[in-house]
């Protein structure tokens with residue numbers, strides 16, 4: 001059986017408390033080994049399909065020593081290649097200085113060094129003075145292909161020709177998330193930066209609800225943010241526990257303010273989230289929450305406030321041509337609030353918006369990473385904003401206050417884990433199981449760093 005297929009198969013639920021050795025976070029040797037054992041083996045989210053709408057549109061994806069060129073070769077075809085000229089190895093397409101990646105439109109790719117040129121399908125069109133090779137170049141003058149596929153509106157690449165298909169790799173996340181039609185959402189904003197922590201530390205700052213009470217204390221006035229975390233084979237997901245008196249299926253991403261009058265608390269929480277995080281909500285949801293106190297009598301039960309709020313926002317969006325998908329409430333509850341796609345991508349999904357995080361290594365320095373966040377929502381057809389990746393320092397001014405609270409732990413964790421007094425990470429077995437699952441799966445690829453049973457005596 002394919003090695004990867006064995007890894008993808010789900011196993012036990014990880015109910016036991018574990019200890020995660022620090023090697024995966026701080027070892028330079030481990031960081032170097034990740035290139036061949038991890039990054040060149042897994043499916044990686046490399047961009048959005050809507051970034052390359054026209055034939056000839058391309059973008060690059062950079063992961064350590066590899067650069068991948070993804071090209072729309074026909075209205076219904078996308079191909080990917082190693083971004084390297086087969087002649088003497090020059091990067092074929094340059095990433096502009098300071099940019100996250102290259103992006104543009106070309107009819108053909110011409111290497112700037114000696115002028116070898118290639119069509120959109122990677123076939124060599126011209127080698128200047130080719131006769132000098134006397135036929136020896138046949139079969140080795142085209143671009144090297146890379147596997148590419150799409151799901152959820154994203155472009156995914158895999159450097160391993162033997163890897164299992166994308167859809168199989170993404171399960172069960174793909175089936176759970178399909179009803180949300182993430183491919184219809186468009187970016188409201190997207191930012192990236194270079195952070196002083198390992199890429200796992202950055203991802204783990206968002207894959208659990210345990211930190212909310214302490215790292216984001218302002219949210220405590222709106223309710224309790226205790227949540228579960230489940231291992232799902234290669235991936236994992238998290239969700240909030242249902243507030244009292246509420247059907248667990250409604251305790252989805254769109255949270256009701258629970259403390260005090262739910263009409264007022266929901267409006268306050270929505271305004272706070274919109275202004276201080278600029279994530280996990282939309283203007284329509286905020287405005288519908290602000291109308292609650294006029295549209296519902298005092299004493300309306302929380303479940304009814306939730307039903308009315310969502311129905312009112314759904315209708316307001318429909319009136320401007322934004323149609324939310326119909327997702328069975330039981331499915332919404334079961335899907336949770338965010339999926340951690342192995343190894344480095346998180347999708348925080350909801351019916352009309354999403355918040356995604358990803359992190360990649362920054363060279364072989366285990367203490368640094370490239371961190372990225374993007375917020376998406378549904379727009380009326382033709383009114384989708386055109387966004388670019390914006391480079392930002394990890395400050396509240398650049399990213400919003402709530403995200404800067406999360407960032408404030410990252411470099412401190414990276415430093416703390418190197419302490420002689422730290423025995424390893426001890427994730428909460430209920431709320432932070434996603435952390436344990438990430439390391440259980442990483443260890444299968446890396447051959448080292450497996451979490452072990454936590455036993456402190």
Ligand code: FES
Pocket residue numbers: 085086087088089090111112113114115116
């Ligand atoms: S390296 Fe590209 S043409 Fe020579």
Ligand SMILES: [Fe+2]
Pocket residue numbers: 205206211212215216406
């Ligand atoms: Fe957070």
